[in-house]
Amino acid sequence: NTSRTCPKCGHISKDNRKTQAVFCCKSCGYTANADENAAKNILREGLSRLAQEVNSKRSQHCEPTEAEQ
Numbered sequence: 001n002t003s004r005t006c007p008k009c010g011h012i013s014k015d016n017r018k019t020q021a022v023f024c025c026k027s028c029g030y031t032a033n034a035d036e037n038a039a040k041n042i043l044r045e046g047l048s049r050l051a052q053e054v055n056s057k058r059s060q061h062c063e064p065t066e067a068e069q
């Protein structure tokens, strides 16, 4: 559904994708190349997923080590 999500307002609709190449948001009117829009959404999702992984690893490293002492 990444190619159907508006990067400006987050509105998701199959109607957003006017044609294979042109994206047009029915909510805010944002218009862009659909492939370029999908790439932006994928990048954004990938970055947030990576940030979550980093946070979870960091919290594991911060666990108390009293049991080993």
Ligand SMILES: [Zn+2]
Pocket (backbone or CB within 6 Å): 006, 007, 008, 009, 010, 011, 025, 026, 027, 028, 029, 030
């Ligand atoms: Zn929009």
